[in-house]
Amino acid sequence: MPELPEVETTRRGIQSHLEQQVIIEVVVRETRLRWLIQPDLPQILGGATIHSVTRRGKYLLFTVTHPPHPGGTLLIHLGMSGNLRIVTADQALQKHDHVDWVLSNQKILRYHDPRRFGAVLWTAQPPERHTLLATLGPEPLTDAFNGDYLYQRSRTQHTAIKTWIMNSHQVVGVGNIYANEALFLAGIQPQHAANSLSLAACHRLADSIKTVLSQAIQQGGTTLRDFVNGEGKPGYFQQSLQVYGRAQQPCSACASPIQQVQLNQRATYFCPQCQS
DNA sequence: ATAATAACCTGAGGGC
């Protein structure tokens, strides 16, 4: 469910409630996520102080210190259906509320994930060295990601450009909704081979990815069915979607019917007139 | 190395 804008929206919503707080207790009700939650996580985190709440791609990173014990980083991924909310103790438990972090300010960070594709992982290493983070591509909203990078990296890649930009080893954070939207904005057909794009097209696409993701963050993300931010409220970028979920509806620019095809098992939407 | 596919899960919605 959550792509970069939804994860960033979550981060911004929970950050101020967590930083400098001590973790009083960790309650794990379900350990079977994408990877099993390690059994000693409550012991490791009990008494630790949360220093910072940052993001790398679609991962949230909670840096904790625990003197005289070693510190480390809690990594949380929301998968397809996860969310993190700040709640109070009187908030009734819902089905699929898998983990609680009880904090010294009386608040609780609550992880909810029906499909359990998400992850809650602990690493004592610098987080960028963790196996899952070490091979990630650049952040799309930094200068390291630009048209030149996209052009150079895609020269040997015959896969569809939409599949390419959704690959976190090339660039992080772009999921199915925003891949569709960015390609529409750039005027590029999703099924074109990545190595067939001109340098100019690569620049348009990199710029479009930055624009779409930035605007979505400003609007608090996209709520299709169940995304909620740290306060439990939905985003509203869904009102700005130009192609995603709009099969057969008229293109906002030229009124041609939006087409839907399947690309690598993912629903793909584009305007056959505006995107070439 | 590259590329496509299977797999991990639950829940919602449609057709009958």
Place this chain on the structure above:
DNA sequence: TGCCCTCAGGTTATTA
């Protein structure tokens, strides 16, 4: 009401 099918915002592991 219920059963069966398809689909869903992600990513890794496996297979050609």
